[in-house]
Amino acid sequence: GAVVSQHPSWVICKSGTSVKIECRSLDFQATTMFWYRQFPKQSLMLMATSNEGSKATYEQGVEKDKFLINHASLTLSTLTVTSAHPEDSSFYICSARDLSGGVYEQYFGPGTRLTVT
Amino acid sequence: EDQVTQSPEALRLQEGESSSLNCSYTVSGLRGLFWYRQDPGKGPEFLFTLYSAGEEKEKERLKATLTKKESFLHITAPKPEDSATYLCAVQDPGGYQKVTFGIGTKLQVIP
Numbered sequence: 001g002a003v004v005s006q007h008p009s010w011v012i013c014k015s016g017t018s019v020k021i022e023c024r025s026l027d028f029q030a031t032t033m034f035w036y037r038q039f040p041k042q043s044l045m046l047m048a049t050s051n052e053g054s055k056a057t058y059e060q061g062v063e064k065d066k067f068l069i070n071h072a073s074l075t076l077s078t079l080t081v082t083s084a085h086p087e088d089s090s091f092y093i094c095s096a097r098d099l100s101g102g103v104y105e106q107y108f109g110p111g112t113r114l115t116v117t
Numbered sequence: 118e119d120q121v122t123q124s125p126e127a128l129r130l131q132e133g134e135s136s137s138l139n140c141s142y143t144v145s146g147l148r149g150l151f152w153y154r155q156d157p158g159k160g161p162e163f164l165f166t167l168y169s170a171g172e173e174k175e176k177e178r179l180k181a182t183l184t185k186k187e188s189f190l191h192i193t194a195p196k197p198e199d200s201a202t203y204l205c206a207v208q209d210p211g212g213y214q215k216v217t218f219g220i221g222t223k224l225q226v227i228p
Contacts, residue, residue, distance in 0.1 A: 002163070004160075006160075034216075042162070042220065043204065043218045043219060043220040043221055044218045046202070046215055046217075047218070048213055091158075091200050093160045093161075095160075095161075104148060104149045104151075104166065104208050105149075105151060105163050106151075106163070106216060107163055108153075108158045108160035108161045108162070108163070109160050110159055111158070111159060111160045113158070117220070
């Protein structure tokens with residue numbers, strides 16, 4: 001149980017284009033989903049938190065107009081990197097949590113490696 | 118602001134050599150402390166949740182313990198397949214329950 005998928009697993013795009021990353025909870029309903037980015041040899045940095053049907057809450061320093069998050073259903077959240085630049089190249093990881101049972105653990109997807117050329 | 122500090126940053130063990138990883142935290146009103154394992158190029162894999170001081174949880178060669186200020190991840194007789202980065206995280210008691218991660222301990226177990 002508690003499986004989270006991400007698609008794509010890796011993507012290469014040209015500078016100035018937009019990229020969409022999907023995060024799905026496969027066997028549970030995710031009341032909350034989180035988006036992280038991770039640079040080499042660094043820990044996870046939370047970008048934003050989203051609850052189904054609500055606007056995402058972004059961490060300080062994260063541009064909400066650049067990183068668009070849509071939590072359209074209890075099993076799907078998307079992160080769109082708009083007008084991507086090489087400095088956006090990173091490992092993006094989503095996680096999902098179901099609080100209906102009072103459980104606080106986050107379950108992570110396998111990550112998406114984004115390379116902007 | 119919540120702080121999570123993990124030590125050591127890197128640990129190299131011989132196969133079978135038991136050791137412990139440390140996670141110290143400062144958070145008011147701990148809602149939960151989590152341990153994850155992360156392999157290179159992959160998302161973190163959930164291991165344990167600890168909620169209150171004195172609590173312990175075990176899974177195979179791993180045992181996690183919690184006090185009011187820190188948590189330990191004990192690794193007994195590790196095998197090479199235990200090599201990974203182990204992340205500790207604490208639950209923020211605030212409104213949208215964000216989690217703060219430590220930088221991790223990179224464990225290498227040598228055959």
